[in-house]
Amino acid sequence: xxxxxxxxxxxxxxxxxxxxxxxxxxxxxxxxxxxxxxxxxxxxxxxxxxxxxxxxxxxxxxxxxxxxxxxxxxxxxxxxxxxxxxxxxxxxxxxxxxxxxxxxxxxxxxxxxxxxxxxxxxxxxxxxxxxxxxxxxxxxxxxxxxxxxxxxxxxxxxxxxxxxxxxxxxxxxxxxxxxxxxxxxxxxxxxxxxxxxxxxxxxxxxxxxxxxxxxxxxxxxxxxxxxxxxxxxxxxxxxxxxxxxxxxxxxxxxxxxxxxxxxxxxxxxxxxxxxxxxxxxxxxxxxxxxxxxxxxxxxxxxx
Numbered sequence: 369x370x371x372x373x374x375x376x377x378x379x380x381x382x383x384x385x386x387x388x389x390x391x392x393x394x395x396x397x398x399x400x401x402x403x404x405x406x407x408x409x410x411x412x413x414x415x416x417x418x419x420x421x422x423x424x425x426x427x428x429x430x431x432x433x434x435x436x437x438x439x440x441x442x443x444x445x446x447x448x449x450x451x452x453x454x455x456x457x458x459x460x461x462x463x464x465x466x467x468x469x470x471x472x473x474x475x476x477x478x479x480x481x482x483x484x485x486x487x488x489x490x491x492x493x494x495x496x497x498x499x500x501x502x503x504x505x506x507x508x509x510x511x512x513x514x515x516x517x518x519x520x521x522x523x524x525x526x527x528x529x530x531x532x533x534x535x536x537x538x539x540x541x542x543x544x545x546x547x548x549x550x551x552x553x554x555x556x557x558x559x560x561x562x563x564x565x566x567x568x569x570x571x572x573x574x575x576x577x578x579x580x581x582x583x584x585x586x587x588x589x590x591x592x593x594x595x596x597x598x599x600x601x602x603x604x605x606x607x608x609x610x611x612x613x614x615x616x617x618x619x620x621x622x623x624x625x626x627x628x629x630x631x632x633x634x635x636x637x638x639x640x641x642x643x644x645x646x647x648x649x650x651x652x653x654x655x656x657x658x659x660x661x662x663x664x665x666x667x668x669x670x671x
Contacts, residue, residue, distance in 0.1 A: 369635075371419035371451035371467075371625045372444060373412065374458065376426040383408045383425060401425045406436040409443070414622055415614065417629040420447060424458075432458060451628045451635075453621055455668075467628060469620030471638055473609055474509045474586050475651055476620075478517055479661045480609055481562050484582040487604065488561060493519050495561045501525035502566035505642035506586050510564050512644050513651075515544055522547040522556065524573075552576070565589060574599050582606075584664075593666065606664035606671055613659045619668065623659070 377383075380390055380397055383405045389397070408423045424440065426432055441461055444452075452466045460466065473480070485495050497518055501507050515521055515538050523531060528548045535546040549556050557576035565585045574596055577583065585593050585607040593607055609620045618626070627634040637650050664671050 372449045374454040417626040467624040472620045472624040496520040498560040498563045500565045507566040608665040610663040
C-alpha cells in the first residue's frame with residue numbers, strides 16, 4: 369500500500385514543460401496540459417512510508433475536470449495508492465481513504481487539551497468541557513477519550529436519548545454525570561473552558577463562548593472556523609496538531625497517513641465502523657510509539 373499527497377497548481381512550469389513551450393499562448397498550453405499532462409508525479413517518503421507527490425493542473429478560477437480525475441484514479445490504482453493527503457475538494461473512489469488528521473487529532477485529544485489548559489493556568493480536574501455533537505463517530509471517539517479523565521463534561525446535542533445508556537454507564541463506572549443541552553443561545557456556553565466541535569453545522573453560538581476558551585475543531589469545519597477567526601480574536605482556535613515522533617515533527621494528517629500505510633490495525637480502525645475497544649487498542653499503539661503534541665495549528669499555521 370502507498371500514499372499520495374495531492375496538490376493543485378496553476379503554474380505551468382510545475383509540469384515538466386520545456387521553457388521554450390512556456391512562451392506559447394495560454395489557451396494552447398492549457399489545452400495541452402489538461403489533455404496530455406494533467407498531473408506531475410514524483411516519489412516521496414514520509415518516515416518509513418513510501419508514496420508519491422502529485423501536482424494536479426488547475427488553471428486559475430477553473431474547476432478540476434472530470435477527465436483529470438479519471439486519469440488520476442487510474443494512476444493511483446496502478447501505483448497501489450490507497451491513502452491520500454490533500455487540502456482540495458477532490459472526489460475520489462470509495463476504496464481510497466483521504467487522511468485529514470481528524471481521527472489522530474481525536475485520539476490524542478487528551479494530551480492536546482492538557483497543553484491548552486496550561487495556557488489557561490487551570491488543571492484538568494477543574495476545567496469544564498463541552499462536546500458539540502456532530503452525530504458522527506468522531507463525537508463518540510472524543511467522548512470516549514475524555515470522560516475517564518475529567519470532572520465536568522457536557523454535550524450540546526439534539527440526541528439526548530442516543531447518549532442515555534452511555535451516560536448511565538459512565539456515571540456507574542466513574543461517577544461523572546453528563547449534562548445535555550441544546551439551543552445556540554443557551555447561556556451554558558459561557559461556562560466552558562474547553563469546547564470540542566465535532567459538527568459540520570453552523571450554529572451561531574460564537575459570541576456565547578467565554579473569553580480565552582480553547583476551541584478545537586475536531587472535524588475541520590472550515591466555514592465555522594473562518595467565522596470564529598473573524599469574530600473572536602480572544603479565543604485559542606485550532607483545527608489540527610503538530611506532532612513529534614522519532615525526533616521529527618509532522619502535521620497530524622501526515623502521521624495519520626504514515627500509520628495507515630505501515631500499521632494494518634490503524635488502517636482497519638479508520639476504514640471500519642467505530643468500536644470503543646478498537647479505539648483503546650489504537651490509543652495503546654500510539655502510546656507505545658511515544659507521540660507527543662508539540663503545538664496547535666489552524667489552517668495548517670501554528671497558533
